[in-house]
């Protein structure tokens with residue numbers, strides 16, 4: 300058995316600033332209606348740039364669901380949505396969030412004094428590039444609150460993103476504009492859209508550079524840091540606030556690289572995380588790996604907010620392409636090539652696949668990928684069963700035993 304020692308990851312100094320940036324974002328949302336601004340709810344890779352450019356305050360239900368998971372509130376809320384007809388086998392973001400709404404509770408009220416509820420939407424906007432669940436999720440709120448749900452039906456399992464794919468999605472995004480103009484009362488200003496797309500692209504570039512600092516050995520940040528520090532990239536893309544934050548975070552991490560400071564003391568094993576985090580176990584998983592000298596330092600998940608195709612010169616088309624280029628939209632053959640590139644870039648010793656019970660879309664272990672990639676690259680794989688939010692699907696003891704044996708297998712094989 301690998302010897303265990305007490306170890307935690309090194310705190311990122313920019314965390315306090317990030318907390319303030321996130322608080323400002325939620326307070327702004329909370330005051331949006333009182334200030335005469337319309338609120339759009341948007342799925343994680345919905346057309347946030349368009350909504351922002353049209354003056355909407357933009358709220359992301361998946362971010363709220365992740366907060367429910369991280370606050371370990373979900374497991375009690377999922378059964379409430381199950382009782383309303385939503386299966387325990389479907390997305391536990393959806394069931395936690397709907398359960399929270401039905402119970403009238405939100406982690407925002409705990410975190411930010413004075414905020415009592417999530418902001419009431421004027422419109423719900425989805426993109427099915429990640430899964431069908433997001434459309435069903437918005438449909439439920441549409442029925443409950445009597446607000447329109449509009450969006451994009453995206454192709455899935457795309458191998459090569461072609462002009463036909465891009466133009467199909469572009470037309471769908473453009474078709475949203477008349478409804479959004481009517482609801483917002485604002486005409487779309489193309490210059491403002493270009494500027495928002497440009498800011499979003501800048502945010503993406505900074506976030507990519509933040510994540511790529513992990514190519515250094517030792518790595519200055521871990522996947523567990525990334526899941527927290529991606530907050531501004533998720534909810535504030537297209538704003539100057541997100542850019543300002545990532546400039547500061549990047550400078551800190553580059554300083555760590557220059558000084559040879561690792562996030563995990565005594566880093567000896569480098570791990571890639573494939574799949575969703577287990578939000579209610581971030582700290583435990585971070586401690587489990589770091590106590591074994593293993594840095595989980597790169598992931599598909601945190602890299603999913605890198606939209607390199609965004610281009611202010613052609614905002615609609617580039618948004619369509621950026622949303623289609625995403626890993627989750629692509630074929631297994633594309634995904635395997637992508638992961639192989641990540642293994643090389645980050646000099647990875649092993650991959651952990653999280654088989655999330657309620658999210659097949661982010662569980663890439665189910666159709667033979669771990670075996671194929673291991674055979675091709677020689678990088679060993681471990682599959683950990685769990686879930687993003689439903690902690691009833693998580694076995695802590697089994698995870699610990701399997702991770703310990705996996706890290707031991709890697710170190711003994713040297």
Ligand code: SF4
Pocket residue numbers: 361390391392393429430431432433657658659660661687
């Ligand atoms: S991708 Fe998975 S976690 Fe995200 S909304 Fe869809 S089913 Fe839920």
